[in-house]
Amino acid sequence: MRVVIQRVLEASVTISKEKVAEIRKGLLILIGIEDSDTSEDINWLVGKISNLRIFPDENDVMNLSIKDINGEIILVSQFTLHASTKKGNRPSYIKAAKPDFAIPMYEKFVSHLEIELGKKIQTGQFGADMKVALVNDGPVTIIIDTKNKD
Template sequence: MRVLIQRVRSASVSVYGERIGSIGNGALLFVGFTHRDCEKAVTELASKTVNLRIFPDEQGRLQHSLIDVGGEILAVPQFTLYASTNRGRRPDFTHALAPDQASDLFDKFVFALDRVANRPIATGKFGTDMKVNLENDGPFTVMLAREPTD
C-alpha cells in the first residue's frame, strides 16, 4: 500500500465537472494498493498518515500532525502509484490491485482515517476519471509505503 501525501492550502476533486470533495488547509492523499495488501496495512497507514508531523512549528521544524493543526483530508484513489516503468515506454500496472478489491480497501482506509482523525474525510470516486485541483503548501510531498509481506 502506498500513500502519497501532499501538504496543501486547499484541494478539490471533480468528476464529470461536478465537485465531489474539497478541503482547506490539510493534506491531499493519493492512495494505491497492490496484491497482498490487507486491512492491517490500511489501519497502520491511516494512523501513520494523520499522526505524521508534516506541519512546521514557529521555528519551521516539522513538529505538528494533521490532528495537531486540525487539518482536513482529501483521499483520492490512484492505482498509478503502482506503475512499473522498468521496461519499454508504456507504464505497466500489473502490480496494482484489481479494482473491486482496491475499492474495498480504499473504503476501509477512509473509514480508518475518519476514526483516527475524528473528522469527516473528503474523497475522490473510485474507478472514474477525476480532475484534482490543489494549492501546494511548501511544496511538501511524502510517500508512505507498507509493502506486503508473505
C-alpha cells in the same frame, strides 16, 4: 499500499465538471492498492498519516500533525501509483489491485482514517476520471509504501 501525501493550502476534486470534494489547509493523499495489501497495512498507514509531523509549529519547524492542526483530508484512489516502467515506455499496472479487491480496501481505509481523526474524510470517486487541483504548501510531498515499513 502506496501513498503520496501532499501538504496543501487548498485542494479539490472535480468529476464531470462537478466539484465533489474541497478542502482548505490539510492533506491531499493519493492512494494505490495492491492485491497483497492487508488490514495490517491499513492500520499502520492510518497511524503513520495521522501522526506524521509535517506542519509548522510557532517556530516554523515541521513539528505538528494533521491532528494537531485539525486539518482536512482529501483521499483519492490512484492505481497508477503501482506503475512498473522497467520494460519499454508503456507502464504496466499488473501490481495494482482489481476493483473487486481495491474498492473494499479503499473504503476500509477511509473509514479507519475517519475513526482515527474523528472527522469526515473527503474523497474522489474510485475509478472515475477526476480533475485534482491543489496548492501544495512548502512544497511538502511525502511518499510512503507499506512494503517498506520494516
